[in-house]
Amino acid sequence: xxxxxxxxxxxxxxxxxxxxxxxxxxxxxxxxxxxxxxxxxxxxxxxxxxxxxxxxxxxxxxxxxxxxxxxxxxxxxxxxxxxxxxxxxxxxxxxxxxxxxxxxxxxxxxxxxxxxxxxxxxxxxxxxxxxxxxxxxxxxxxxxxxxxxxxxxxxxxxxxxxxxxxxxxxxxxxxxxxxxxxxxxxxxxxxxxxxxxxxxxxxxxxxxxxxxxxxxxxxxxxxxxxxxx
Amino acid sequence: xxxxxxxxxxxxxxxxxxxxxxxxxxxxxxxxxxxxxxxxxxxxxxxxxxxxxxxxxxxxxxxxxxxxxxxxxxxxxxxxxxxxxxxxxxxxxxxxxxxxxxxxxxxxxxxxxxxxxxxxxxxxxxxxxxxxxxxxxxxxxxxxxxxxxxxxxxxxxxxxxxxxxxxxxxxxxxxxxxxxxxxxxxxxxxxxxxxxxxxxxxxxxxxxxxxxxxxxxxxxxxxxxxxxxxxxxxxxxxxxxxxxxxxxxxxxxxxxxxxxxxxxxxxxxxxxxxxxxxxxxxxxxxxxxxxxxxxxxxxxxxxxxxxxxxxxxxxxxxxxxxxxxxxxxxxxxxxxxxxxxxxxxxxxxxxxxxxxxxxxxxxxxxxxxxxxxxxxxxxxxxxxxxxxxxxxxxxxxxxxxxxxxxxxxxxxxxxxxx
Ligand SMILES: Nc1ncnc2c1ncn2[C@@H]1O[C@H](COP(=O)(O)OP(=O)(O)OP(=O)(O)O)[C@@H](O)[C@H]1O
Ligand SMILES: [Mg+2]
Numbered sequence: 001x002x003x004x005x006x007x008x009x010x011x012x013x014x015x016x017x018x019x020x021x022x023x024x025x026x027x028x029x030x031x032x033x034x035x036x037x038x039x040x041x042x043x044x045x046x047x048x049x050x051x052x053x054x055x056x057x058x059x060x061x062x063x064x065x066x067x068x069x070x071x072x073x074x075x076x077x078x079x080x081x082x083x084x085x086x087x088x089x090x091x092x093x094x095x096x097x098x099x100x101x102x103x104x105x106x107x108x109x110x111x112x113x114x115x116x117x118x119x120x121x122x123x124x125x126x127x128x129x130x131x132x133x134x135x136x137x138x139x140x141x142x143x144x145x146x147x148x149x150x151x152x153x154x155x156x157x158x159x160x161x162x163x164x165x166x167x168x169x170x171x172x173x174x175x176x177x178x179x180x181x182x183x184x185x186x187x188x189x190x191x192x193x194x195x196x197x198x199x200x201x202x203x204x205x206x207x208x209x210x211x212x213x214x215x216x217x218x219x220x221x222x223x224x225x226x227x228x229x
Numbered sequence: 230x231x232x233x234x235x236x237x238x239x240x241x242x243x244x245x246x247x248x249x250x251x252x253x254x255x256x257x258x259x260x261x262x263x264x265x266x267x268x269x270x271x272x273x274x275x276x277x278x279x280x281x282x283x284x285x286x287x288x289x290x291x292x293x294x295x296x297x298x299x300x301x302x303x304x305x306x307x308x309x310x311x312x313x314x315x316x317x318x319x320x321x322x323x324x325x326x327x328x329x330x331x332x333x334x335x336x337x338x339x340x341x342x343x344x345x346x347x348x349x350x351x352x353x354x355x356x357x358x359x360x361x362x363x364x365x366x367x368x369x370x371x372x373x374x375x376x377x378x379x380x381x382x383x384x385x386x387x388x389x390x391x392x393x394x395x396x397x398x399x400x401x402x403x404x405x406x407x408x409x410x411x412x413x414x415x416x417x418x419x420x421x422x423x424x425x426x427x428x429x430x431x432x433x434x435x436x437x438x439x440x441x442x443x444x445x446x447x448x449x450x451x452x453x454x455x456x457x458x459x460x461x462x463x464x465x466x467x468x469x470x471x472x473x474x475x476x477x478x479x480x481x482x483x484x485x486x487x488x489x490x491x492x493x494x495x496x497x498x499x500x501x502x503x504x505x506x507x508x509x510x511x512x513x514x515x516x517x518x519x520x521x522x523x524x525x526x527x528x529x530x531x532x533x534x535x536x537x538x539x540x541x542x543x544x545x546x547x548x549x550x551x552x553x554x555x556x557x558x559x560x561x562x563x564x565x566x567x568x569x570x571x572x573x574x575x576x577x578x579x580x581x582x583x584x585x586x587x588x589x590x591x592x593x594x595x596x597x598x599x600x601x602x603x604x605x606x607x608x609x610x611x612x613x614x615x616x617x618x619x620x621x622x623x624x625x626x627x628x629x630x631x632x633x634x635x636x637x638x639x640x641x642x643x644x645x646x647x
Contacts, residue, residue, distance in 0.1 A: 046644065055549055056640045076553050083551025090643065094546045098239035108550050110232045156550075168643070 001067055002226075003196050004029040004164060009051055009061030021047035023219045024061070028226035031163065034190035034197045035224075036207045039216035045200040046168050048216060052198060053086055053166040054078040066163075083112055087157030089167040094153060095141040101128060101152045102137040108159040127155045131185060147178030154185060165189060167199040171206055183209050233556060236547075237563040240536045247532045252572045254525035255619050259576025262518040262615045264583035269514050270606035271588075273507050280500050282380055283438075285469035286478040288499065289334075289485060291324045292492040323350070323464035330489045331468060337488070341481050343473030347374035348465035350455050354448075357419040358410045365406070365448045367420070369455025369465075378471040381436060381449065387414050388434025393451045399433035403444030407435055422458040430454075439599055522622055525572070529565050529626040537561060537634040544634055545642035558635035565627020569620035576619065577612055 006027040013019040022044050029035055029052075037045045050056040051063065054070060057078070063070045065081060073081070082088075095104045105124040109115055115123065128137050131151040141149055150170060157165050167186065171179035183206045189195045190211070201207055214224040241248045302310050324330060327348050338344040350369040355362050372390040376382050382390050386404065393399045400420070402412070412418060417429050430450065437444055456462050470485070472478060478495035486493040497504060537544075544557055588605040 050640050050643070053549075055643070076555075079548065079551050079553045081551075082549065086551075088549050094542070096236075096239070096543055096546065098243055107232070107547075111550065111552060111556070160551075 002028040002064075003031045003066055004052060004198075005064040006052060006058075007062040007064070009058035009063060011047060011051055011056060012059045020219055022051060022058075025051075025216075025219075025221045026225050027052065027214065027221065029164070029196050029198060030226075031196055032190055032194040033212065034187060034210045035199070035212045035214060036210040037198065037200045037214045037216060038202075038207055043216050044219040045216055047219070048221075049166055049168050049198065049200050053088060054081055055088075083108060084160060085162050085164060087159070087162040087165045089150070089153050089157050089165065089170045091169040091172040095149060095156070097141050100138045100140055101133060101144065101155075104141070104152060105155045105159055108156065112160050114160075124155070124159065127158050128152070131155050145178075147174055147181060150174060150178065150182055151185065154182070158189075162195070164196045164198065167197065169200055169202065171201065171203055179203060179206065230559075233559045233563055236560050237567060240540060240560075241564055241567060244532065244536065247535070248568065251525070251528035251532050251568050252575065254528040255522075255569060255572025255623060256575040256579055258518070258522040258525040259573050259615045259619050260579030260583060261521055262618075263577065263580025263611060264587060265514055265518060266611045266615070267580070267584040267605040267607065268587055268603065269510060270608070270611065271604035273510075274606060275604035276503070276507065280496055280503070281475040284496050284499060285378060286472045286475050287470035287482045287485060287493055287495050289324070289330075289468040289470070289489070289491050289493045291322050291466045293490065294486070294492050321461065321464070323461060323466045324348075324468065324491055325464065327463075327465040327468065330491070333488050334468065334470065334485055337481070337484060341472060341477065341484075344470065344481070345374070345377040346468055346470045347371060347378045348452065348468050349375075350452055350459065350461065350465045351467065352455060352459045352461075353423055354458070355421040356406075356410065356448075357421055358412060361410060363406065363410065363445075365402075365446050367422075367455055367458070368447070368449050369452035369459075370449055371452050375449075378469050384436040384438045385434050386437050390434070390449075392433035393449070396431060396433055397451050397454055398428070398430055399450065400430040401434040401436060401449040402432055403447060404435045404437040405441055405444035406446070406448075407432070409445060420458065422460075424458075424460045426458050426460070428454075428458060522619060525619070526622045526626040529568055529623050530630065532568070533561050533565055533627045534630040534633075536564065537630045540634070541637050541642055544637045545639040548637065548639040549643070554635040557637070558631045561631030561634050562624055562627050565623045565625075565631070566620060568627075569623025572623070573616040573619045577616060580612075580615070 004027075006025055008024050008026055009022060010020065010024055011022045013021065025048060027048075037048060039045050047056070051058055054063075054065070054073070058071070061071075065085060070078065070081065096107070099107070102121070102124050105127060106120050109120040109123065125134075125137060128134060131154060133148060133151055133155065136144055136148055141152070144152065154170075165186070170186070171182050174182060186197050186199060187209050190197045199206070199210070207213055212224055212226070215222045299312050299315070301312060331346055331348055334344070334346045348371060352367050354365055354367040356365050370393070372393045376390050385401065388401070390401070393401065400418070407413065410418075412432060414432050414435055417431050419427060420430050421427050452465070456464060470481070472481060475496065479497050482493040482495035482498070547557060584605050584607065587603050590603045591600045592603055593600045
């Protein structure tokens with residue numbers, strides 16, 4: 001069973017002019033798969049990612065997360081699934097600047113409230129150490145380099161141990177060395193920890209590391225969507 | 230909740246100056262409210278206490294509110310009787326058969342706690358001493374009853390009301406009058422009544438209320454003596470009543486009037502104008518202070534709006550992480566509440582300090598001879614009222630921007646940011 005499965009999803013914005021962001025897209029993601037979404041600028045990569053990550057709601061089609069149909073979910077239900085099952089990494093680090101790296105990573109755990117405060121702290125420190133940030137845990141985002149910030153963002157995405165990580169151009173703002181570092185981390189999260197990674201990218205080196213590439217042009221998937229009838 | 234509080238504090242900590250300004254706004258609002266309210270309510274209580282203590286709770290006068298029923302009306306109770314150009318009978322003023330009425334008022338004491346009544350006959354007289362004449366008000370009283378209903382006894386500085394019983398020819402005058410005429414306790418003075426009766430009376434006691442004109446013109450003597458002087462035997466022209474609970478006066482006055490027919494005026498009715506003024510004063514006070522707090526609310530609305538605007542990106546992050554709209558709203562409402570609570574606490578400290586300082590100020594009321602401290606009210610209720618009003622308005626002021634923040638769509642922000 002696919003861990004995430006989109007069936008013919010379409011997202012239209014209605015307004016003065018109607019815009020179709022994503023049209024009739026079908027995607028199937030397996031557990032432990034590292035998938036990249038590629039395509040020209042403005043083709044709808046981010047829009048597709050938001051739909052797959054339950055940040056946005058398709059106007060038609062079905063989206064199944066671990067077999068559960070999310071089409072009729074309300075906002076709170078989607079927020080709840082994001083909290084428990086999904087992790088996000090964006091192009092810019094998007095950390096809360098008033099809090100330390102450790103506190104940023106703890107935030108989703110605190111919201112979930114499944115662990116005791118000391119266990120949360122331990123787990124956050126653990127994740128940060130695995131990403132080579134042991135010495136930087138108590139620094140604020142402004143005291144970290146771009147690559148370090150992006151690794152903190154990945155650590156935060158991992159906070160509640162999600163099975164799926166969604167990343168929108170995670171290396172878009174990084175230099176070559178940091179980019180390779182982030183790519184390798186995501187690669188390892190898939191092959192060693194069995195997490196599914198869905199990443200939007202323009203970076204060819206990054207895309208080569210993936211198990212599969214989804215091509216999207218003008219909001220339509222032209223190849224790599226996976227087995228969907 | 231802890232998480233929301235931490236985030237709220239991080240937002241306020243990031244804008245210290247603006248937070249401080251809105252905090253000061255709430256503090257000033259609460260502080261001034263408390264100072265003004267303490268002074269207003271203190272003086273109000275003082276005014277009412279003076280009214281209640283100095284004037285009788287109920288005064289029964291030798292008047293009727295309604296014209297007595299006429300014989301024609303009594304004869305034809307169901308007839309269409311119209312009476313015009315009614316000419317009142319010429320009759321001596323006064324409450325006739327006052328002893329009987331007094332007894333029926335006393336009988337009310339079974340139902341009304343601490344009801345005490347005393348008859349008085351008030352008339353004018355001329356004091357004559359050493360070639361000088363002074364017009365005075367002469368009140369004939371029954372000392373044993375008067376003691377229970379008025380503060381006269383407390384104001385007496387030399388002697389006692391009971392001395393009138395010991396010497397039926399005795400008279401009590403104010404210290405101010407005594408000084409004016411160079412009289413002393415124990416000396417005799419000639420009293421001339423408007424009816425021409427002349428009598429030498431002995432000063433048995435002196436009183437002083439601090440109110441100069443009262444002290445110079447008021448005198449007390451035995452009721453029977455005054456009745457004789459004024460040629461009005463067996464008459465009183467008012468009965469005054471005191472109650473344990475002055476607030477019952479209105480109801481009891483109505484009861485008395487129903488029982489004996491004479492006009493009975495409660496202190497509330499007698500001081501209606503003054504009491505109305507107090508209400509107007511309160512309305513003005515609460516309006517002005519409400520306006521201060523309203524301005525403070527604008528400050529809070531302003532800072533929370535700014536924070537929401539500045540932190541839309543953070544809101545989008547938190548929501549993408551899985552925070553609900555309610556969590557976001559809670560964060561910003563807490564920010565308003567923090568300002569409200571902290572501002573209230575500071576305001577209470579400031580208000581208490583100002584109230585204390587006001588309470589130290591000494592004033593000399595006009596017509597009074599002794600200085601008093603400004604009366605201030607220290608009731609906990611006004612502190613609670615000020616704090617709950619300030620916190621409530623702070624939360625409401627934060628509510629609108631908080632709701633706006635909770636509606637931020639993460640996708641809109643994420644799209645815009647890339
Ligand atoms: N709110 C909106 N209103 C109208 N059009 C929109 C809106 N958001 C996105 N679009 C359009 O939808 C299309 C897809 O946008 P999207 O951000 O998904 O593209 P993308 O593939 O991620 O592009 P990029 O590589 O530049 O990030 C674009 O043509 C964009 O202009
Ligand atoms: Mg994009």
